[in-house]
Amino acid sequence: MIDRRSGPDWLAHSVLWTGIFILAFPVYLTFVASTHEPTIISNGQMPLTPGGHFFETYYRTIFIGASSTTRTPVGTMLTNSLIMAMVIAVGKIAISIISAYAVVYFRFPFRKTAFWTIFLTLMLPVEVRIYPTYNVVATLGLLDTYAGTTIPLIASATATLLFRQFFMTIPDELLEASKIDGAGPIRFFKDTVLPLSITNIAALFVITFIYGWNQYLWPLLITTRADMQTIVIGIKKMIVTSDALTEWQIVMATAMLAMAPPVAVVVLMQRWFVKGLVETEK
Amino acid sequence: MAEVKIAGIKKSFGDVNVLYGIDTTIRDGEFMVLLGPSGCGKSTLLRIIAGLEQQTSGDVSIGGRIVNDVEPKDRNIAMVFQNYALYPHMSVYDNMAYGLRVRGMSKPDIETRVQKAAMILELGQLLQRKPRQLSGGQRQRVAMGRAIVRDPEVFLFDEPLSNLDAKLRVQMRIEIKRLHQTIKTTSVYVTHDQVEAMTLADRLIVMNAGRAEQIGSPLDVYAKPASVFVAGFIGAPAMNLLPSRISGGKARIGDVALPLPPGLDAHEGREIMWGVRPEHVMLTRAGDGASGAPIIVDLVEALGADTLVHGRTGGGAALTIRLPGSAVVREGDHMSLSLPADAVHVFDKEKGTRL
Secondary structure (H helix, E strand, O other): OOOOOOOOHHHHHHHHHHHHHHHHHHHHHHHHHOOOOHHHHHOOOOOOOOOOOHHHHHHHHHHOOOOOOOOOOHHHHHHHHHHHHHHHHHHHHHHHHHHHHHHHHOOOOOHHHHHHHHHHHHHOOOOOOHHHHHHHHHHOOOOOOHHHHHHHHHOOHHHHHHHHHHHHHOOHHHHHHHHHHOOOHHHHHHHHHHHHOHHHHHHHHHHHHHHHHOOOHHHHHHOOOHHHOOHHHHHHHHOOOOOOOOOHHHHHHHHHHHHHHHHHHHHHHHHHHHHHHHOOOO | OOOEEEEEEEEEEOOEEEEEEEEEEEOOOOEEEEEOOOOOOHHHHHHHHHOOOOOOEEEEEEOOEEOOOOOHHHOOEEEEOOOOOOOOOOOHHHHHHHHHHHOOOOHHHHHHHHHHHHHHOOOHHHOOOOHHHOOHHHHHHHHHHHHHHOOOOEEEEEOOOOOOOHHHHHHHHHHHHHHHHHHOOEEEEEEOOHHHHHHHOOEEEEEEOOEEEEEEOHHHHHHOOOEHHHHHHOOOOOOEEEEEEEEOOEEEEOOEEEOOOOOOHHHOOOEEEEEEOHHHOEEEEOOOOOOOOEEEEEEEEEOOOEEEEEEEEOOOOEEEEEEEOOOOOOOOOEEEEEOOHHHEEEEEOOOOEEO
């Protein structure tokens, strides 16, 4: 990297620290709020130091849930979100790597058309096609199922495009060497393409896992049963606008829990993520 | 080991013709080099033999079996690519073992073969390394190892040395030659480097624009080039080729008369290309009773072992002459050409063929 400085170090550092503060302070406040009595938050006397109700609040949140509103243990919601995000992430990667493989390595009629059709779906996120997709899922009887919440979100033009671009950088000679070595299309995929794509897969996993985790509109439509709720929807439902008392400490604890898995995924896969986006093992 | 027979191979990509019909037989155990400038179709021909490219028409047979519709993996060939095409995620050992594993060979057999190839190529210390941890020459050896372990009937080399630096290229060239002498597998080797071609080949095919201009042993091709193209392509510095006309048993360029080999009486008056290699011309000081055509020295390149003299004859025709390094010649000197008539090559001017 080129070390070309224009301006003092302290300036850069103070900008960075300001950014970190802006990002981290609300998260800290959320954590603080989740460790106090509900009345303290409702009164608007928000303290800046953690209170003494950490274990009690988190125990209640995970295993019992908000008693007056959703009544679903957040543990269940977490499980639902985790299943949804995992199925979407793994499904997206599996489908798009296979379709990119087909588009790049096989000569079949309308190959270009197939690719551009996939590409066009970039313009059709679930929000745009929500009514027809809902209709299909409902007709198939998939409401309130994991299949219903995940399958319509799995197809991914972005991931297909990313894999396609990556496959096109794999030298043709590798394919030819494999052909001469006697490997057919499936072995070439399994033995060469897949191992070379591992960093791309990791990067895509991070992106698509967070995409799946943050889904709000679609699961909101598809799920009605309490035990199918995802955590992102759960938080919203815990907050009551009428005169009932919102259990803020539980809302805050749920928010903390909702943040944890995506953060964990990013932290654990950060190295691979960056590698997958900027370099390839060649 | 096997004989490779190529019969009437034509190839076109859409409207573009790349090969216009190549016929040749590569004998069992022979080292055949395909030589030509880039774009002459030599790599395409190799890829057709490998089965990576389908010919438009014509037959390829390996070991007496026509393989036109046989998949590359079933042709019993092995190929070494220009960029090595090693599997980047596999160790050297796995790179060599992969083809055997795919074919379902047993583990101990694979082990034996890989170890043997590693010994021949001195790769023993490197078996657990990844390709990116190897130098260019080592990668090239691994690529050859991958070919050897398969014990194929035919080796195909696609410009295997052109990614190496000059010194390594010379060294690897010798290793390839030695390897071929040891295992004597029929080999087809594509290159645009004439030194590689001359040193490695038992026979070579000089290709130009999709046609085989000449097929023969390196020394034959050097001594009796079949066309103007071959004459100009083989040999460095290139053969002197001058357009001229046969008149009175001499080749005439303006008022300069140059000698001709005997037996060209029937071609009196014909337009020709007159050629002589720089190393076959001698220079003597003008005026010492010299009888040859006069030449004025324009430029002298002293290379140590040789001295290259660039000069002009009276008619303005430029000649390059290669003299021993000890020759004392200076720019502006008036010299006299002396060249034996049997060192002269004569080609038809229009068709470019040897007369």
